[in-house]
Amino acid sequence: MGYRIVVVGATGNVGREMLNILAERQFPVDEIVALASRKSMGSEVSFGDKTLKTKDLDTFDFTGWDMALFAVGSDATKIYAPKAAAAGCVVIDNSSLYRYDPDVPLIVPEVNADAIMGYSKKNIIANPNCSTAQMVVALKPLHDRARIKRVVVSTYQSVSGAGKEGIDELWDQTKSIYNPVDDKPARKFTKQIAFNVIPHIDVFMEDGSTKEEWKMVAETKKIVDPSIKVTATCVRVPVFVGHSEAVNIEFEDHLDEDEAREILREAPGIMVIDKREDGGYVSPVECVGDYATFISRIRQDSTIDNGLNLWCVSDNLRKGAALNAVQIAETLGTRALKKG
Ligand SMILES: NC(=O)c1ccc[n+]([C@@H]2O[C@H](COP(=O)([O-])OP(=O)(O)OC[C@H]3O[C@@H](n4cnc5c(N)ncnc54)[C@H](OP(=O)(O)O)[C@@H]3O)[C@@H](O)[C@H]2O)c1
Secondary structure, eight states, X not given: OOEEEEEETTTSHHHHHHHHHHHHXXXXXXXXXXXXXXXXXXXXXXXXXXXXXXEEGGGOOOTTOSEEEEOSOHHHHHHHHHHHHHTTOEEEEOSSTXXXXXXXXXXXXXXXXXXXXXXXXXXXXXXXXXXXXXXXXXXXXXXXXXXXXXXXEXXXXXXXXGHHHXXXXXXXXXXXHHSTTSOOOOSSSSSOOTXXXXXXXXXXXXXXXXXXXXXXXXXHHHHTOTTOEEEXXXXXXXXXXXXXXXXXXXXXXXXXXXXHHHHHHHSTTEEEOOOSSTTOSOOHHHHTTOOSXXXXXXXXXXXXXXXXXXXXXXXXXXXXXXXXXXXXXXXXXXXXXXXX
């Protein structure tokens, strides 16, 4: 016997990837339904070699369904996730709405799978921000060996992190630069994104940081260790899929770069590609469609006692969202719901 699964936001970037990954990993599905807004009712999405017709989230009854993988924004999540949870359907949510709720576990299975049993308090499990997910997969095994004190991270985040509208804006604006009569001013992003970079993701906070930067700080503490200090600069770049991060890590204990490379090679979810030659590192276009978080450019930081630098790249729609959500569903199934 398998699971009855609901995919909420199935016409979006993350929702479509969730359907792909559930099929790729042969998740034990007895029945699956794809939901989106009323305007998408009847539109078709792929699930393996099947086609599903999208239904309306607003009129859907979650009673009798085992898990709902949510990939709609926080506003819709606020309305529909509590309804699903109250109907006994466990919500695995990709929005930021529940991530900081002490009664909702925030899970990256390679890092803190044991915390998943806290799901029963609200019947909700949160999926972290895409930038946090890939970074903590790399930080955890290094922290276990040498205790991380502080992380300084700069991100290079693709436009797909801003949903379908983000992808469309980069595509249309890039074309319009070669054909100026068809001007495409910035709408989704705050400045031109084609051939540019924008040091601003999500809203500004009182201290001058952005909410995206704050999320990396708060989520790393909740998932890995509250004692780790993080400072982040989050930047949108004209890449369609794949987030990159330059990460500087200060440890309590000494950690040699060769040992760090070996630890990361053995770590779950990580692929080390680190040759000190032209092209001996991973760039975002190469990570698209992959499950791994790729680590390159591992090197000592000689300006502090116990420091390392590394380059971290992953498919933000996969490890940053859909894959992590499906891994949570797998973990929940194995540890708690026990079907399939
Ligand atoms: N993209 C990433 O890298 C990433 C990473 C981590 C987390 N997330 C989070 O995942 C969520 C989805 O992101 P996305 O990139 O997939 O966005 P997206 O491509 O813009 O897709 C949004 C999806 O939500 C549906 N939706 C929106 N409002 C709705 C409503 N009121 N009722 C029913 N359906 C509604 C849309 O349906 P229609 O097509 O019918 O409008 C669509 O299926 C967001 O919370 C986002 O913050 C994204």
